[in-house]
Amino acid sequence: MTLTLAAVPRYYERTMLDIYTLGEEVLTEKAKPVKTFDSALALLVDAMFETMAEADGVGLAAPQVGVSERLFVIDLRDGKRWVFINPEIIATSEECVTAEEGCLSIPGVFSEVTRAARVTVQARNLQGRPFTVEAEGLFARAIQHELDHLNGVLFIDRLDKDEHDRAVQAFNRRNRKRRTRA
Ligand code: NI
Numbered sequence: 001m002t003l004t005l006a007a008v009p010r011y012y013e014r015t016m017l018d019i020y021t022l023g024e025e026v027l028t029e030k031a032k033p034v035k036t037f038d039s040a041l042a043l044l045v046d047a048m049f050e051t052m053a054e055a056d057g058v059g060l061a062a063p064q065v066g067v068s069e070r071l072f073v074i075d076l077r078d079g080k081r082w083v084f085i086n087p088e089i090i091a092t093s094e095e096c097v098t099a100e101e102g103c104l105s106i107p108g109v110f111s112e113v114t115r116a117a118r119v120t121v122q123a124r125n126l127q128g129r130p131f132t133v134e135a136e137g138l139f140a141r142a143i144q145h146e147l148d149h150l151n152g153v154l155f156i157d158r159l160d161k162d163e164h165d166r167a168v169q170a171f172n173r174r175n176r177k178r179r180t181r182a
Helices: 005-012 039-054 137-150 161-181
Strands: 059-061 071-075 081-092 096-101 111-116 118-124 130-136
Touching: 039 059, 039 071, 039 081, 059 137, 071 137, 081 137, 096 137, 111 137, 118 137, 130 137
Parallel strands: none
Antiparallel strands: 059 071, 071 081, 081 118, 096 111, 118 130
């Protein structure tokens, strides 16, 4: 099921949004641009920050909560809460960095992923105003990971086939165990 922005206030009463996991179709779809910067959008973003903090994540993209729209939030616990709406990467460093990544939509699975060391991103904020940010380190990695979500790409899709299959198996094993316990 895919939520529409209009359905979000109803879900917001619970604060925590459902996080969609590997196998859900919304995670493989190309998300649509945000067109309306209204209070429903602000509520969605608030609920995404809450949900992400509760799940102990540093980034969360709208498709991960079932909303196929182009926005994501990042909070690296450095006192800054970032909201990226309709983001575009406009410059990428040639230098790459490999580091371990995980994803709230693939709980329990971690793999080394190679990404650009630095990126420059253009996006809009909650008020619809455009901004540009140059990012490096974990911030640059988080932006690339979350932007991938908006294009239906998961971090395991960036691994070679063997690693990808191992990651899916690990996820399925873990999920089966959880279902058995529940
Ligand atoms: Ni993710």
